[in-house]
Amino acid sequence: MNEEQHSGSHSETIHLPAPTAWPIIMAFGVMLAFAGMVTNFGISLLGIVLALSGAIGWFRQVLPHEAHEDIPVVVENIIITTTRPEVARIIVPEDDRAHLPVETYPVLSGIKGGIAGGIAMIPPAILYGLIAQHSIWYPVNLLGGAGVANWRNPSTADIAAFHWQGVLVAIVIHAITCLLVGLLYGAMLPMLPRRPILLGGILAPVLWTGLLHSTMGVVNPELDQHIAWGWFLISQVTFGLVAGWVVAHQSRIRTAQSLPFIMRMGIETPGLVRERESATENEDESR
């Protein structure tokens, strides 16, 4: 595929591979060679002969020199046009980057929010236990019942009684869940720049309470019968409001979202930003 310039104002020729029938002959031969397996050995034999002929013809096309054909060319300058001459770039203010925040909360803020929210949701849960079942252990055992050995279909009195395994498991589940959700708040609240407390403190707890309410009957019908969903919602909203408030009042740190991908990967790219900026400046000056 070399080009060969000829004398003359606008003409040249281009070498392209010459058309050849050998590939189709070889392909046909290969097909027949296999088809003979289910028809007749003679067909396989014919196929092998054709395939070999095709291969030899093919080799002769490229060895010792590749067969070419010369295609004449007349080069003309062609106008490349567009019907949309004006470029309208979409301007996105930095503070509108709701989904890829340029600033976020440090990890510690999420942990703080999780701890604060976890502590704040204990009083409404205990209040519910005292009012509804006259026992502070009722909500504790609902959460940590899995840790009570040999519990099968416990009665309401069983759940309202003190079980040290239940308390232990409830504390572990409560602490881990609150920390994880607190971390989630730390990561998500910068993505909710408007009314973070409303969205993270009220809307999110309502949504996950609704999700749990609709699925608990399938996942664990017995547990579902013992949960008072109104009180559950109150404790969740309490967590959300407190954790959201704590997280939202931490100081933010700048993320690397505005940096080129290669820099975010930690690859040393000295001058990358400077080169891009200087190229833009040069363009502006030329205007």
Added chain:
Amino acid sequence: MADSTFPNPAVPIAGGAHGALDVTPPDVRKHSVLEILHSWITTVDHKKLGILYMLYGIFFLLVAGAEAIAIRIQLAVPNNHFLSPQVYNRFFTMHGTTMVFLVGMTMIFGFANYLVPLMIGARDMAFPRLNAFSFWVTAFGGLLLYYSFLGGSGLYGVGNAPDVGWFAYAPLTARAFSPGHATDYWAIALIVSGFGTVGTAINVVATALCMRCKGMTLMRMPLFVWLFVVVSGLTLVTITPLTAAQIMLLVDRYLGGHFFDTQAGGSAVAWMHFFWIFGHPEVYVLVLPAFAIANEVIPVFSRKAIFGYAAMVAASVGIAFVSLGVWAHHMFTVGMTSASNAFFTLSTMLVGIPTGIKIFNWLATMWGGRIRFATPMLFLTAFVFQFLLSGLTGIMLAVAPWNWQLHNSYFVIAHFHYVLVGAIVTAIFGGIYYWFPKATGRMLNERLGKWHFWLFTIGFHITFDVMHIPGLLGMPRSIYTYEADRGWGTLNMIVSIGGVIQGIAVLIFAYNMIVSLRSGEKAGNDPWDAWTLEWATSSPPPDYNFATDPVVSSRRPLWDLKHPEDPDWKYEA
């Protein structure tokens, strides 16, 4: 109007692309039919071979479509005997095999052949003669498969086509259960066409890696080309186990082997592993080109550069890797260990991450753009929506306990037709509307195109949305007929009506192609105001594509030429 001259090699455009747009003197000499036939049979030109692939795929699309219509007529009402059980089995086997191997594979390689060299500024594929061989051996493989209708029991017996399903599970394929040669034709035809598939895959990878024009670094390569490199790599990995399994099957059937004979110490499950190690990545081999088409069409019709180019490349490579580790989600009901079930559930769900990245990036590309809903964009918009839905049912089926309930039901049929028709065929239609002007110099009729789109999309949803329900109600796949009291009758009638509507839409498409080819509006070189190199040459392109090698400095070289005041290269890190 912004104008640029293309090329003016003496005056390089800063950061833009310059090369050559060529006009060959028109060949006014009349060619005889034999001359024309000879030129097509002996061609090694990637464009002609691409068109041959496409025509071959469209022909078999009509054949497989006719088989599907026959299947749907059979299932439209209970206790129907429109087809005999034997013919019904042959039709669904041939329909599946044809759509995957003779329509999907050939059409995607048609796109690759025609467009990859043009998009990277090359004159041809890396190995033009291998390219011709690959097409013809693929084509002959397909013809051999259909010859089984005549010679399935041998030249002197009564013909019958393969009837073992497109996945040909053992032990059904053993000689005891599949006498005659129908199953042999299935295995041999796919081995033969597999040679062509491997040849084309090697060619695409070599072309994309070795023949890019000056300035086209890998990270400036059009996403379309990136996707085909990934597809070709995946093809090379996955065709191997299929071919190995088919050879083992032939050894079992002809030489007394026992690879898949459980009574003689073989394993029928081994066939399933071999087949699905090929079969599931094959879904991605087919769907990644649909992504490739979306990556070109959506930005042009949204008038915005693709969102997240680097993420799209990474997601494509990620999909290919993950797809190699999900095959056994087709085998949850085999009785694997809990650990295996958990692994394949999780690995399958993992695919949702890179595919999710792609969907978000397409939406972000459309977001805020000036979208033109021409026919290509209509198809690609439907593709995004339908692919998302197919992915969601895929996630459902990835959950082992859910899969146990619905395995081999019409829910699964609906799911994978959502992928194959709702995503792949839909995107291919969009791609044909988009590049037909480049290949022929004529626009496809827009009015007929919109009729095609709306009828096809409405028919698709009537068929495949509703098809999930009989699956949930327990209707098994591959069933010949059913009793009237099962409650599936009305649903199946609706599904069949949708199938007929799709059939009408495809006939409109075929009519549109013929009419537009003869008397369609002249397209010009760049009818869509696009940005990649194929639009920088004439329509149809000359034999040599570009008289002088193009030089590019960004991912959108034509944008740079059209907008020298605001070229892309300034913004690409």
